[in-house]
Amino acid sequence: MAKNMTVKVMSDKSISLALNRIAHEIIEKNKGVDDVVIVGIRTGGAVLADRLKKILDGICDADVSVGIIDITLYRDDIQVKLDQPLVQKTEILFDLVDKVVVLVDDVLYTGRTVRAALDAIVDFGRPRAIQLAILVDRGHRELPIRADYAGKEIPTSKSERVEVHLKEISGKDEVIIDRSGRGGV
Amino acid sequence: MSLKIHHLLGLEGVSADDIRLILDTAVSFKEILARKIPKVPTLRGTTVANLFYEPSTRTRFSFELAEKRLSADTINFTTSGSSVAKGESLKDTVWNIEAMKIDIVVIRHSASGAPHYLATCCKSTVINAGDGAHEHPTQGLLDMYTMREKYGKLQGLKVVIVGDIKHSRVARSNIWGLLTMGAKVAVCGPPTLLPVEMEKFGVEVHDDLDEALRGADIVNILRLQKERQKTGLLPSLREYSRYYGITRDRLDLLNDNFTIMHPGPMNRGVEISSEVAEGPYSVILPQVTNGVAVRMAVLYLLSGGKGKVDEE
Amino acid sequence: MKNDMVLAGGKIVDPATGYFGPATVFISDGKIEKVEKRKKSKIAGGNVIKLDGKIICPGFIDMHVHLREPGDEDEETIISGSEAAAAGGFTSIACMPNTKPPLDDAGAIEYVNNRALLAPVKVYPVGAVTVGQKGDTLTEMMEMSACGAVAFSDDGSGVQNNDMMRRALEYSKTCGVPVISHCEYSDLTASGVMHEGFISSKLGMKGIPAIAEELMVMREIMLASLTGARVHIAHVSTAGSVDLIRKAKKSKVPVTAEVTPHHFSMTDELINSFDTNLKVNPPLRTKNDVDAVIKGLADGAIDCVASDHAPHSIEDKELEFDYAPFGLIGLETALGLVITKLINEKILTWVEVVDRMSAAPARILDIPGGILNEGEPADITVIDPELEWIVNPNDFKSLSRNTPFAGWQLKGKAVMTIVDGNIVYSLI
Numbered sequence: 001m002a003k004n005m006t007v008k009v010m011s012d013k014s015i016s017l018a019l020n021r022i023a024h025e026i027i028e029k030n031k032g033v034d035d036v037v038i039v040g041i042r043t044g045g046a047v048l049a050d051r052l053k054k055i056l057d058g059i060c061d062a063d064v065s066v067g068i069i070d071i072t073l074y075r076d077d078i079q080v081k082l083d084q085p086l087v088q089k090t091e092i093l094f095d096l097v098d099k100v101v102v103l104v105d106d107v108l109y110t111g112r113t114v115r116a117a118l119d120a121i122v123d124f125g126r127p128r129a130i131q132l133a134i135l136v137d138r139g140h141r142e143l144p145i146r147a148d149y150a151g152k153e154i155p156t157s158k159s160e161r162v163e164v165h166l167k168e169i170s171g172k173d174e175v176i177i178d179r180s181g182r183g184g185v
Numbered sequence: 186m187s188l189k190i191h192h193l194l195g196l197e198g199v200s201a202d203d204i205r206l207i208l209d210t211a212v213s214f215k216e217i218l219a220r221k222i223p224k225v226p227t228l229r230g231t232t233v234a235n236l237f238y239e240p241s242t243r244t245r246f247s248f249e250l251a252e253k254r255l256s257a258d259t260i261n262f263t264t265s266g267s268s269v270a271k272g273e274s275l276k277d278t279v280w281n282i283e284a285m286k287i288d289i290v291v292i293r294h295s296a297s298g299a300p301h302y303l304a305t306c307c308k309s310t311v312i313n314a315g316d317g318a319h320e321h322p323t324q325g326l327l328d329m330y331t332m333r334e335k336y337g338k339l340q341g342l343k344v345v346i347v348g349d350i351k352h353s354r355v356a357r358s359n360i361w362g363l364l365t366m367g368a369k370v371a372v373c374g375p376p377t378l379l380p381v382e383m384e385k386f387g388v389e390v391h392d393d394l395d396e397a398l399r400g401a402d403i404v405n406i407l408r409l410q411k412e413r414q415k416t417g418l419l420p421s422l423r424e425y426s427r428y429y430g431i432t433r434d435r436l437d438l439l440n441d442n443f444t445i446m447h448p449g450p451m452n453r454g455v456e457i458s459s460e461v462a463e464g465p466y467s468v469i470l471p472q473v474t475n476g477v478a479v480r481m482a483v484l485y486l487l488s489g490g491k492g493k494v495d496e497e
Numbered sequence: 498m499k500n501d502m503v504l505a506g507g508k509i510v511d512p513a514t515g516y517f518g519p520a521t522v523f524i525s526d527g528k529i530e531k532v533e534k535r536k537k538s539k540i541a542g543g544n545v546i547k548l549d550g551k552i553i554c555p556g557f558i559d560m561h562v563h564l565r566e567p568g569d570e571d572e573e574t575i576i577s578g579s580e581a582a583a584a585g586g587f588t589s590i591a592c593m594p595n596t597k598p599p600l601d602d603a604g605a606i607e608y609v610n611n612r613a614l615l616a617p618v619k620v621y622p623v624g625a626v627t628v629g630q631k632g633d634t635l636t637e638m639m640e641m642s643a644c645g646a647v648a649f650s651d652d653g654s655g656v657q658n659n660d661m662m663r664r665a666l667e668y669s670k671t672c673g674v675p676v677i678s679h680c681e682y683s684d685l686t687a688s689g690v691m692h693e694g695f696i697s698s699k700l701g702m703k704g705i706p707a708i709a710e711e712l713m714v715m716r717e718i719m720l721a722s723l724t725g726a727r728v729h730i731a732h733v734s735t736a737g738s739v740d741l742i743r744k745a746k747k748s749k750v751p752v753t754a755e756v757t758p759h760h761f762s763m764t765d766e767l768i769n770s771f772d773t774n775l776k777v778n779p780p781l782r783t784k785n786d787v788d789a790v791i792k793g794l795a796d797g798a799i800d801c802v803a804s805d806h807a808p809h810s811i812e813d814k815e816l817e818f819d820y821a822p823f824g825l826i827g828l829e830t831a832l833g834l835v836i837t838k839l840i841n842e843k844i845l846t847w848v849e850v851v852d853r854m855s856a857a858p859a860r861i862l863d864i865p866g867g868i869l870n871e872g873e874p875a876d877i878t879v880i881d882p883e884l885e886w887i888v889n890p891n892d893f894k895s896l897s898r899n900t901p902f903a904g905w906q907l908k909g910k911a912v913m914t915i916v917d918g919n920i921v922y923s924l925i
Contacts, residue, residue: 083489090217119226272814275816297771
């Protein structure tokens with residue numbers, strides 16, 4: 001892959017700023033974090049959810065509940081894929097009835113992942129509301145879904161690939177766009 | 186991740202990677218079973234036919250529940266006696282059901298190899314729910330799941346299977362699976378209930394129960410079919426119970442932190458005493474719970490690849 | 498001098514003299530007129546068939562086939578089975594009596610004889626030992642024998658009662674024909690479907706133990722010794738049986754034996770596939786047993802090869818292994834397997850093969866064949882030893898398709914079958 005095919009669109013600094021801004025928006029919109037719980041979508045969203053929790057805890061001197069959701073079993077393409085995706089554990093060890101669930105993912109693209117996550121969350125109980133926080137919104141929605149909190153909106157073409165690297169997983173924080181034509185998230 | 190196998194016909198020859206994937210996946214499904222709404226939409230639109238040519242309640246319920254927890258549609262075909270007696274061949278029965286568009290066939294049959302035969306003559310994915318005295322792979326998997334849940338591993342465990350090994354498909358599936366996963370397996374029973382050339386399976390063979398139990402971690406106790414006495418394989422249930430029944434006293438021979446298992450249904454007072462069945466070391470009921478999770482994992486993993494690749 | 502037919506350019510096998518070399522065979526009036534054992538012969542004319550590279554043998558005899566007529570004519574008939582025999586290189590066959598109804602009286606023997614008048618090969622009926630093959634009452638052996646029954650047998654299950662077998666031997670002795678014994682104590686094989694061993698243990702299938710055969714082989718040997726009557730052990734399948742028969746022959750007990758091609762070319766391990774065409778009785782045994790029957794064929798403990806051709810319909814075989822009937826068809830694969838597995842593997846010579854497949858069965862049943870002498874009926878099998886072919890059941894003349902050998906690659910095949918001077922099958 002040639003070097004000029006990839007462009008860094010967010011640095012570690014801008015990721016950190018974006019998360020801080022999202023945290024403040026969550027507090028503002030919900031008038032505090034008393035009823036707020038955070039659920040991250042495996043795998044990137046789960047990391048971001050943990051970071052958001054820490055920021056919210058720091059600002060509000062609270063202990064916001066955080067969980068992880070694996071949406072594999074709710075995907076709409078399970079029977080057409082040749083390889084069955086690996087099912088990982090969902091960890092929601094708290095009651096989310098009447099809570100405001102902030103669903104966290106790294107990239108918002110077609111909206112199908114979020115659709116699956118919404119179905120999964122509802123199976124755990126009936127939250128008062130579900131809000132969506134996203135680090136990067138790259139457009140091309142295929143479902144009527146939008147983010148309540150977005151770190152950055154990045155217009156892309158479908159042939160481009162958005163890669164979110166996070167310290168906890170790949171050792172560094174950055175968001176890059178790969179224009180080599182491989183497509184995907 | 187995908188299984189190398191396309192049908193689950195038995196555990197003989199199934200790779201350690203495949204077994205590990207099924208057991209790992211079952212961990213996630215067990216979590217689902219603990220949810221308020223213990224159901225996921227994964228297999229919506231998938232139809233599973235449960236063909237039970239032999240009476241069964243728990244295996245059939247377990248499969249049906251697993252299918253329903255995955256949102257599959259299910260149809261049940263239950264008949265006692267052979268298909269021959271019914272006047273329609275197994276092939277015709279399955280072709281008829283397939284004509285109604287099904288995706289997966291779960292079959293329990295009194296003839297060894299019936300699921301293997303089906304797999305050669307139908308398009309559906311075939312899951313063996315017990316064939317004759319041959320294999321009962323999902324039971325083997327759920328037993329291994331239960332062992333791994335408690336010990337964290339299977340490698341190096343010593344498992345003794347006690348009872349009517351000759352007629353037991355549970356024993357055979359356990360043996361193949363456990364050996365593949367690196368456990369040590371011993372079998373024990375009266376010589377008339379041990380198959381010939383048993384040692385070629387790669388297991389220790391005992392006819393003395395105390396000798397078999399010494400130093401074991403897990404005892405898997407098989408149900409003794411009472412008809413065995415009538416067919417002359419046993420002098421009496423009394424003598425069987427005395428020499429091969431698992432009672433409290435015998436447990437002292439086992440390693441610390443031992444486990445008692447039984448695939449059910451139990452004959453209390455014959456192969457297992459009530460005290461042992463209900464002891465804190467007994468995982469007989471967790472086995473049943475785990476059975477649903479393991480069967481969900483098998484159904485999930487075998488249901489992929491039905492259409493074209495559709496990348497997101 | 499004019500001949501009806503001259504077979505020129507090939508090699509002949511003559512088990513009587515042990516000759517295996519170039520020769521010309523002159524045939525007239527359905528008989529062998531002359532055999533000239535040299536490279537070139539003066540041929541005065543007539544129908545000369547060039548057989549360069551081919552091997553000319555006395556016609557092969559399969560002394561153990563099931564023709565299913567009367568009763569199961571959808572599976573085989575006397576005519577279709579005879580056509581299969583001709584295509585397999587056999588000029589004579591002996592058919593077993595377990596038809597529906599069984600061949601247990603002179604009328605039934607006459608029925609077979611009449612039906613066989615139009616058959617391309619010679620069909621010799623075997624009569625039942627007991628009425629209805631039920632094991633209770635001796636059949637009218639003398640009358641059946643007079644009508645042409647060449648042996649007696651309750652093949653399919655075996656005579657379970659020891660006293661009945663003793664009386665059968667005593668009685669049959671007066672007819673001068675052997676009793677062919679299917680050796681199987683049914684109480685020891687109760688509902689077994691395959692050889693009892695590691696594979697049956699693994700597959701969880703009921704086993705047929707070797708001892709069920711061997712115990713009865715032992716009984717037949719002792720009864721033959723006691724009565725002086727001839728016993729022929731059908732389809733020997735175990736190493737133990739071969740040993741018993743070898744020892745008995747050393748002690749001059751009048752016992753003979755046969756082995757089938759499937760028992761010397763396959764083991765029970767193949768049943769891992771659950772292919773019901775592998776379900777046969779006696780069952781496929783282990784490698785050790787296969788080695789033993791092959792050794793027995795080589796050293797003479799076993800006299801001959803017989804196919805135990807047992808046709809079954811597709812619907813009968815397309816079942817769960819437990820429910821499918823025993824039996825496989827062998828007339829059209831026997832010779833190919835013998836050549837591929839025994840000659841090409843250097844276990845038997847051509848002379849020995851012609852003995853095991855022609856001279857020996859002729860001796861045992863006391864019927865013509867096994868010899869290429871002047872004046873003998875011109876029953877001749879011509880073999881192309883180099884012909885490589887793949888078994889395709891759809892090419893079979895048999896009405897049934899239950900062969901486990903489909904797709905097998907064999908080398909060596911009958912390319913012409915001549916019965917009483919008439920070509921009944923030819924690929925030339």
